Amino acid sequence: MRLRNLLLIAALAAPSASVATRALADEKDEHVVKLSQIPAPAQEAIYREAKGAPILKVETEKEGGQTVYEAHVKQGSKEIGIVVDAEGTLIGRHSEQDEKE
Numbered sequence: 001m002r003l004r005n006l007l008l009i010a011a012l013a014a015p016s017a018s019v020a021t022r023a024l025a026d027e028k029d030e031h032v033v034k035l036s037q038i039p040a041p042a043q044e045a046i047y048r049e050a051k052g053a054p055i056l057k058v059e060t061e062k063e064g065g066q067t068v069y070e071a072h073v074k075q076g077s078k079e080i081g082i083v084v085d086a087e088g089t090l091i092g093r094h095s096e097q098d099e100k101e
Contacts (some may be wrong), residue, residue, distance in 0.1 A: 026072040030070075038069045041088030046071040049082045049090060063091075072096060 020023045035043055046055065046069070056072040056079065068091055071082045074078075079096040 001019070015087055030059045032057055033060050033069075034054035035071070039086045039088075042069045042084050042086055045071075045084040045090060049073075049093070053080075 017018055031041045035046065035055060038058060038060065045056070050071065054074045056074055058072075059070045061068055061070060066085060068083050068085050071084075075078045081094045083091040083093070083098050085091055
C-alpha cells in the first residue's frame with residue numbers, strides 16, 4: 001500500500017515538475033547594456049521609434065533563440081518598451097506598466 005501511494009505521488013508530481021522547468025526556460029535572460037554597445041541598425045531603429053523621447057535604458061535579451069534589443073523610453077508620463085532586432089527591424093512596442101502587472 002505504501003509503495004502504491006509513493007508511485008501515485010510520483011506520477012502526479014512529474015507533470016508539475018515539467019511545467020515548472022518549462023516556465024523557467026521561458027524566462028527572458030535580460031542584460032542592461034549601453035545603447036552604443038548594440039548594433040548600429042538597432043540603435044538607429046530605437047532612435048527613430050523613440051521620436052526624440054528620452055531613452056531610459058536598453059536591454060539585450062533572447063527571444064526564440066534570436067537576440068533582440070529593448071529600449072525603455074519615457075513618453076509623457078508613460079514608459080514604453082521598444083523591441084528591435086540586430087538589423088533594425090521593429091519587433092514590437094508595449095507599455096512597461098502593462099508588463100509589470
